[in-house]
Amino acid sequence: MLRKLLAVSITAALALNATNAAAETVSTERHKVSVNTITDKLNKPWGMAFLPSGELLVTEKSGTLRRVTRDGAVSDALSGVPSVVDKSQGGLLDVAVDPNFADNQFVYISYSEADPAGGEGTSTAVMRAKLSDNGLTDGKVIFRGAPKYKSGAHFGSRLVFAPDGHLFITLGDRYSAMDDAQTLDNHHGKVVRIKPDGSVPADNPFVGKDDALPEIWSYGHRNVQGAAIHPTTGKLWTVEHGPKGGDEINIPDAGKNYGWPIATYGVDYDGSIISDETHVEGTVQPHYYWVPSIATSNMIFYTGDQFPAWQGDLLVAALKGSHVARLDLEGDRVMHEETLFEDAVKQRIRDIEQGPDGYIYLITDDRAGQLIQIKPAE
């Protein structure tokens, strides 16, 4: 398989050099950067994660998982991916690599899953499996959102590991079930926290509480599609889509209510306000928000050496804006926002990751979806 991949890689690299070496130099406030389209052979990619080898695992919404090299070689579809409901916003979504992958070869995928009982509802599920050369084996569903619900929208979902080894799964309110985000007997509009084997940590905030699902970490979210662990505090940060405006960054604390749908900064398309209620007793204010919406996807804290002036900054990718918002942080506090790459990236940005090389990688949400590498300009 390695030999095969290598051969694919070389072929793809040649093809890239021949037809697709799209690179653009962009000046930003603190760095001059080169924006390079590595490949456009991805079909609606959604999530990506780096393996220790430096290769990427990339999901495609239709239900395929591929290996992609940083030269742009895209593998055949890997086997062992479960059946997904590829409809509206649903499909194969995020992928994460176990922090101990070298020892256990575990990877995690999130997806919209049909009702095993045969009903019309779907929900976000998470499978853990072992990654072999050809694909996934020993798949086990470690989380299954409840209830199954008939909606094609707002599945979340992003997978991130906390420094203590717990797995955070960010979820959506399933749109028409938005009121569920305020009650604890379901997973709609929640961030959940589990152990990598699917069991519930004993110190989760609602363990042992009546009428509360024990996986819940925080609630009152709308559709959380971005998450990252702060590199010095180790705390979870999330970013969620607001209602036609009001995209929010939160720092979800255990057991806290982030307000949706009873408190929001969202505004309607004509600029009029949806609700007077931005502050509701018992709910936490966002840490930062955007009106109008930029349609936030994923985010990272940049910690690499390639862009020294961005170290510690929060980079938030935007679907609608086709840009990356750089938030310059001092401690947790946002001091400044810069809009990056908006003229150099033409497609909706679906995921952002930092490579082992310190470069920044983007994938775009298109049938000719791109993998884009950001590196310092020569």
Add this chain to the structure above:
Amino acid sequence: MLRKLLAVSITAALALNATNAAAETVSTERHKVSVNTITDKLNKPWGMAFLPSGELLVTEKSGTLRRVTRDGAVSDALSGVPSVVDKSQGGLLDVAVDPNFADNQFVYISYSEADPAGGEGTSTAVMRAKLSDNGLTDGKVIFRGAPKYKSGAHFGSRLVFAPDGHLFITLGDRYSAMDDAQTLDNHHGKVVRIKPDGSVPADNPFVGKDDALPEIWSYGHRNVQGAAIHPTTGKLWTVEHGPKGGDEINIPDAGKNYGWPIATYGVDYDGSIISDETHVEGTVQPHYYWVPSIATSNMIFYTGDQFPAWQGDLLVAALKGSHVARLDLEGDRVMHEETLFEDAVKQRIRDIEQGPDGYIYLITDDRAGQLIQIKPAE
């Protein structure tokens, strides 16, 4: 005088209705507002302050001080204003009204003052005087920036009273003397704190220190033209012009160094960086900053009843941007920035104040300078 003013007022109001009733309705994220040009009969106004009567005192850079009613009646020039050096950025600058004005009738003006000894240098001075119907009497210079220095630029200056009765005066680095901002034997690039009679508070941070001027409160500033007291913490907040970018909000603490010119976020016109040094040991990071510069003038914390969703927000006026930046605060933390009035205001905004009626007032930096009233739309 009152009768005369009333007559002027009625005449002006009629003129206004006849020729100049420029009002524009603007939708913002949280409020629909009416932007009304009350008068355009101000000649390069710089500062304004409300008297307990509800009238405004307005400075014009050329050296005139006027009363202006909220109907747009502009008085003749008041007498008793000292001679000012109206050249480049210098002239008659800010005006403040004593918190105990009803008892003592004191007002304060800042201005660029020639060297009394006859040299070519100038510096920012502050005069306290009593306001009578016709003008100022009993004028006393309570602060005189040192040294006098030959430059037409960066005089500061904004005057604000702390809740404890001390007067803050914000200053500039005089441009070519920028390095002075890092040493304490001069007033360039400083915020100073004095008593209203000009004496030095015993608890100022550098009192009794060798080679330090005792009026200094904080240092390492570039050109501070905006200042306001936070309505709940009572702390001083300032906003200063950065070098072609890097406008900064700071919360100046006693004795602290805010970094100019050794640390800056400023970028050059072509987008390249001026300095790699944004973080320098011993200097305080800005609380928030803008790149590119919006050219910040003054700012207020909005506390009125007319715009409930803006209560507690910081409104920062911009010269270059001809807009007001609304910073939505949670505690001290900026959660969101909205750009207000940018299409409705055509001129550089030089000062912003909240009226006793809860409306927001702007003056613009033009030979046909405007007084603009912002109120809720019908």
